[in-house]
Amino acid sequence: MEISSRTPEGDDNRCPICDKPVVIAPSRPPGDAPCPHCGYLLWFWNSDLDGSEEALTEREVASMLKNRRIPMEVLETIPESVARENTIIPIARGAKELCIAVPQGAFAEETKQKLEFILDCGVRVVRAKARVIHEAIERNYAAPNWHRSCGQE
Helix, strand or coil, X not given: CCCCCCCCCCEEEECCCCCCEEXXXXXXXXXXXXXXXXXXXXXXXXXXCCCCHHHCCHHHHHHHHHHCCCCHHHHCCCCHHHHHHHCCEEEEECCCEEXXXXXXXXXXXXXXXXXXXXXXXXXXXXXXXXXXXXXXXXXXXXXXXXXXHCCCC
């Protein structure tokens, strides 16, 4: 099956489903595109972020959380209990970095450092309203196949 892609140029990524490398220009925001080999929705990092929390607006993050299902391989990086306890949710994963949405206001640098240590990768923080994060946690972690995929019934 030949899945159409936006362009042959673009950002490097690897499909977690078919494990084939892809180079494609994703939409901006939110930074997604279909795998040209199998059609799976891939997430890309916005090269404009450059470590800045402010590169994605709160509105863009809210749109991502409300309108997109977070891929299972991204959700699995942070257990549901940790997401609920800290009001955080992973939204995208790159080769060396995990992007998480956290509430407006104070987010402890210590929590970010703990996550980086435990996950052995960088953590990029983007802001969203706590209510939007709670809704995303409910919608994504409560998906019908979530518990079965983690070996729980």
